[in-house]
Amino acid sequence: MSKKNGNKPEEKIPTGKELLKMFPTPKKLTPAEKRLKESFEKAMDALDRRIKEHGYPPDFRH
Amino acid sequence: MVIRPIFDTSTVIKYRSRLKPYFRVAYFPSLVFFELVSTSINQDELKLYSDWHRYFKKDNRILSPTENDIWETAKAIRRLYINKIAPQTKLLTLRTDALIARLSVKQKDSFIVTDDIDDFLIIKREMKDLRVISADEFFA
Numbered sequence: 001m002s003k004k005n006g007n008k009p010e011e012k013i014p015t016g017k018e019l020l021k022m023f024p025t026p027k028k029l030t031p032a033e034k035r036l037k038e039s040f041e042k043a044m045d046a047l048d049r050r051i052k053e054h055g056y057p058p059d060f061r062h
Numbered sequence: 063m064v065i066r067p068i069f070d071t072s073t074v075i076k077y078r079s080r081l082k083p084y085f086r087v088a089y090f091p092s093l094v095f096f097e098l099v100s101t102s103i104n105q106d107e108l109k110l111y112s113d114w115h116r117y118f119k120k121d122n123r124i125l126s127p128t129e130n131d132i133w134e135t136a137k138a139i140r141r142l143y144i145n146k147i148a149p150q151t152k153l154l155t156l157r158t159d160a161l162i163a164r165l166s167v168k169q170k171d172s173f174i175v176t177d178d179i180d181d182f183l184i185i186k187r188e189m190k191d192l193r194v195i196s197a198d199e200f201f202a
Binding site: 014019022025037043046 | 080085104117193
């Protein structure tokens with residue numbers, strides 16, 4: 001039997017759409033997910049305001 | 063099977079309004095929390111990150127580098143520098159990304175979603191098993 005070369009083929013990386021097909025968002029959220037959703041929306045507005053005020057993209061990395 | 067996205071900091075900021083559906087499967091690196099929280103100047107924003115932190119921690123989906131990860135990643139960056147793979151100024155900005163990349167390589171079911179695909183492709187030269195996709199392609 002011939003020896004296979006060591007290079008493994010790269011696994012396909014799913015796009016966001018493909019991922020959501022595999023793991024659809026449940027219609028009924030758990031209490032933790034519900035809390036997360038609410039705080040997410042509220043904080044998103046705050047973050048939008050911050051970026052408007054300080055410019056985009058904020059320098060987070062250096 | 064790679065099914066768990068890891069969003070880097072710039073992707074979390076830029077695509078923040080589109081992240082939530084993926085939280086059920088994603089991993090979250092503690093390093094990204096570090097960058098987000100240390101630069102948050104607004105109470106609502108801090109509360110958001112606190113909620114995320116609680117959510118991911120409860121599910122045991124926060125990834126943190128070990129001492130060995132930091133050691134091995136430092137050597138990888140050193141090799142990039144010695145082999146002149148990228149300008150020194152670029153390598154300075156890659157440190158956190160390289161640690162995030164290391165976490166992803168170790169977590170076999172994960173991949174990186176990034177807005178800085180070029181940076182991660184540089185890192186991939188030293189971490190061959192790194193799986194990375196651009197945020198543009200992921201959210202298309």
